[in-house]
Amino acid sequence: MTLAPFGRRLLTVTRNDGLGAYRMIWAVDLDGPPDPEPGQFYMLAAERNWGGEDGRPYLPRAFSYARADAGDLAFLLEAIGPGTDRLAGLEPGEGLWATGPLGIGFKPPERGRPLLVGGGIGAAPLLCWRDAIGHDAATLLGFRSGAHAAAAVYFPGALVATDDGSVGRHALVTELLREELDRDPEATIYACGPPPMLEAVRALCAERDVPAQLAMESGMACGFGACMGCVIPTRNGYVRLCVDGPVVDAGDLETAWSH
Ligand code: FES
Numbered sequence: 001m002t003l004a005p006f007g008r009r010l011l012t013v014t015r016n017d018g019l020g021a022y023r024m025i026w027a028v029d030l031d032g033p034p035d036p037e038p039g040q041f042y043m044l045a046a047e048r049n050w051g052g053e054d055g056r057p058y059l060p061r062a063f064s065y066a067r068a069d070a071g072d073l074a075f076l077l078e079a080i081g082p083g084t085d086r087l088a089g090l091e092p093g094e095g096l097w098a099t100g101p102l103g104i105g106f107k108p109p110e111r112g113r114p115l116l117v118g119g120g121i122g123a124a125p126l127l128c129w130r131d132a133i134g135h136d137a138a139t140l141l142g143f144r145s146g147a148h149a150a151a152a153v154y155f156p157g158a159l160v161a162t163d164d165g166s167v168g169r170h171a172l173v174t175e176l177l178r179e180e181l182d183r184d185p186e187a188t189i190y191a192c193g194p195p196p197m198l199e200a201v202r203a204l205c206a207e208r209d210v211p212a213q214l215a216m217e218s219g220m221a222c223g224f225g226a227c228m229g230c231v232i233p234t235r236n237g238y239v240r241l242c243v244d245g246p247v248v249d250a251g252d253l254e255t256a257w258s259h
Pocket of ligand 1: 219220221222223224225226227228229230231240241242243
């Protein structure tokens with residue numbers, strides 16, 4: 001596990017690339033560890049205007065990094081509210097407060113080939129995981145629309161499904177997963193996406209006795225184990241996703257619906 005240096009540090013944004021409905025923000029992290037592990041995350045806040053009209057600051061937001069390249073970190077964002085709007089609007093040269101890398105990431109497969117399954121912005125940690133394990137790793141991606149499916153450009157060879165059928169198969173990504181597991185029941189699954197998708201992946205893998213690691217989403221307030229805001233129940237008791245996850249073995253969960 002790569003440990004975060006103490007305290008937050010100020011990164012400088014170097015690029016903000018449009019990617020359909022998403023932005024890919026790049027920032028240079030000269031003082032952070034150069035080797036974050038896929039599945040780890042950072043707490044991010046814009047340096048400027050990080051607050052509402054009443055001046056009340058927003059809490060930092062947790063984002064898995066999508067790529068780490070010689071001191072540059074990339075984050076996949078969608079502007080869905082005041083905080084994410086501000087992050088998605090960062091210009092090159094602006095400051096980005098970051099704490100991280102935090103949490104525990106993906107582990108190598110115990111058996112078979114890795115099969116990556118991403119939903120929406122959950123594709124982010126799968127991108128750096130694919131960088132680590134090989135760009136030919138089989139990948140299934142599901143998106144709401146063609147605008148969101150633009151993120152698939154970073155995953156050459158991936159099979160894509162969309163909810164509206166505008167790009168790839170008109171299907172849920174879990175339907176693609178069921179077909180892949182029919183072909184190769186020995187795969188190990190790595191998944192990240194919204195809770196309903198992760199629960200469908202967990203249930204399917206439990207039914208087929210397939211190992212799966214789930215990178216789970218949570219509203220994280222502190223990111224380092226202090227606030228208990230990210231607690232989920234597992235078969236072994238409650239765990240804090242920010243320190244015991246965000247990657248969790250699917251076999252430890254009764255459900256992935258908790259957050
Ligand atoms: Fe505070 Fe996990 S986010 S304990």
